[in-house]
Amino acid sequence: MRETSEYTPRIAETALGPVEYAVVGTGAPVVVVHGTPGGIDAAALMARILPRDGIAAILLSRPGYLGTPLGGNATIDRQADLLAALLDHLGVDRAGVYTWSGGGPAGYRLAVRHPRRVTAIAANAACRRAYRAPPEDLPTRLMFTTAPGRWLLRALAAHSPERYIEGALAGEGDLTEDQLAARVAEVFTDPARRRFVLDLGETTFRDRHRRTGYGNDLDQLAAITSLDLETITAPTLVVQGTADSDLPPDDSTFAARTIPGAEVLLLDAGTHLALYTHPDAEAVQRRVVDLLLRAADR
Template identity: 70%
Template sequence: MIAQTTLGPVDYDIQGTGAPVVVLHGSPGGVDAARLMARILPPDRFRAILLSRPGYLDTPLAGRETIDAQADLVAALLDELGIDRAGVYSWSGGGPAGYRHAVRHPERVTAIVANAAVSQAYTVPEQDLPTRLMTTTAPGQWLMRLIAAHQPEEYVKGELSGEGDLTPEELAARVAQVMADPDARRFALDLGPTSMPDRHRKVGYDNDLAQFAAIDSLELERITAPTLVVQGTADADLPPAQSTFAATTIPGAELLALDRGTHLALYVHPDRAAVQDRVREILLG
């Protein structure tokens, strides 16, 4: 659906009928990635407000390039939907907009869950040429979809390898665990198409990288909402120090670490159940 807010159109969806929670996807991503994130929010307990951030899918970028503009767009979407206050649940590149929404509109935020979320200046880790060709070109993206469909174990292995600093032994064990766990396996395979900087996401992705590299301060010390920060300790995509910084800067914030977890830890780690319970507890208030 497209909401015509006072700050322009937003591609969004709503799932569930419970406590309202805005779900902010990473980089790349879109409303489809937010939908995957919301799988841990039971629809009878949460009203998940999913959106594509500017530059992704059907949310235009023009005029909403800055992190603060994207934070204000969240408030404008809540206005359009007639929602006064909502939780904020972000992952990775959705973190800056979520944090700034809480700083700029504190009266609108009931709680924050920041999962492996950018909190300081950030640049993408250098990728080797084969990885760049696989993730940023149309033939490479087609091949990745083919592997996911016909060689799912190899796809999950590549995904976890790229998103974590696991030893070969740890990687083999984690892949076996994910493949034997229907929910984790489904998440890992479904995430792939939403996380490629294809022609529907490249504009937003490029803008995110420019904005994140230029971060001076998100003013996290001004956040007043109850905050839970989640981080895998073997995350190769977002340095765990980013989450440590957020947890030590936001007054009263709680940090939960998933031991040897990758960037996907909240959704596929063998110990994720207790952390997901805490996520729901914080968001319900």
Template identity: 50%
Template sequence: MASTERSEEPAVRTVRTAAGDVDCAVVGEGPPVLVVHGSPGGHDAGLAMARFLVADGLRAVVPDRPGYFDTPLSSGTTIDGQADLYAALLDALGIDRAGVLCWSGGGPSSYRFAVRHPDRVTAVVACAAVSRRYVFAGEKGADKLIMDTGFGRRMLQLMARHTPEKLVEATIASEGDLTKDQLAERVAHVMADPEREQFTLDLAVAANHTGPRKAGFDNDMAQFGAIESLELDRIGGPCLLVQGTADTDVLPDYSGFAAEQIPGAELVELATGTHLAFWVHPESAPVRQRAIELFRSAAG
């Protein structure tokens, strides 16, 4: 493995693989889990996704998918190309097999990784994951200003520092269909726990798809809109699917479809859960523990 350390982001390094360069952070000790961020996303989102794994003694391998930050789009333009990049990354890191934790737009390449390289995957945990053709309609009005402009990117960063509760509320409201009372209750639940609060803020900042996330996000939307089949019926081994029933970002039908297609898949639905349900829903702790147990037992 050849890599170059980056002083401004000590946890992130560029790993040179047979499939191309990929920026990656590796944190923790124990059985490895490949953590595949969504759309948009990046290692910052992936590291937030992985905190519970590291806290429970697992090792998280967190790449920037192609087009995000400094991972070149040429390292994996297509969904299958990204799946093959994951295998090459494990090769470069000297890892034979790993679990896979994916979320949202990380779903297609993770599912294809399990199809194309089944001997490299111990178990899959897919949270609100895209499992078939997905067409992005684009943001409008205030959402477009926040998510699709450099001004919006800076605004999210400022809100995370100075008005965190307002940003938590806006984030949960934008990714779930909740009543006013349900939203207030969910925000209070998140703000009562520093870990849930930090996760929500980290993902809110990563939701802007300009700057270092633009190339990856634009490519994702083009690739997802052209999906014909991910061949989910070819996935073997343990697979846990987690879905919030009030998710308006990736609708519950996507996890339902995956559950129908993947042999033996286990589907857990969190009532009134939004797109962040696996990490912040009031009843999500046992589901995360189930994921940890799955990764440990599958790793042998």
């Protein structure tokens, strides 16, 4: 395990198996559930929007990623139960859930299967139905699965960051040429947004440390029939970019219509990274934090 300036990873021996985790900050507990691919490092990037003096962000690697073995926790429901087991290990009775993309189903099912444990849900472009990844061409596969591809992406991020950001945003959204150029300029000139996009790349390599989790995610996401969203009782905020090419925006609008009392915030011309890169990102991030804090006080 590699210690970073943002978190110190540990292994929790829970009732359902080992989980790589870290707790960052103090205050209301919030489980941060990363997407596909990802790991605890991706959760740490997500948690940058959470105040360290108000929220204790519980970062983790989902099964098959980095330091958390897949073991018997392959299914979405087992992953949800593993999140509850981690809370048990930490002595946390109730926590908020902040989830993104392919981590959405596990976050939603935690609220369905363990309703008293969840104070609120902040769902960012969260998958809610069967998802099948589009075909991947050979150059893209080589870029994200081989050592030379990793070296090339790292070199691009280090020496041509603006071009790197352009590629990341183009790959995660259906933006016009003018929209893309404007968004790249906005992200490149904002230190927090630029750092997020550049750092995110390291969490997307499908090497031996993430390959098992990624393959399992694709299998489990494709097999979704219903997440029983209508049974969720926790206050829920759904965030979605309208130009997201990775997750159909209807996943979020449907979830907001189905979860009782849920609210949806649509970011116009927002990509899959909208919560972190959109011009309105800071305002929406404040809404996310406000929900998580208000719910913790109830």
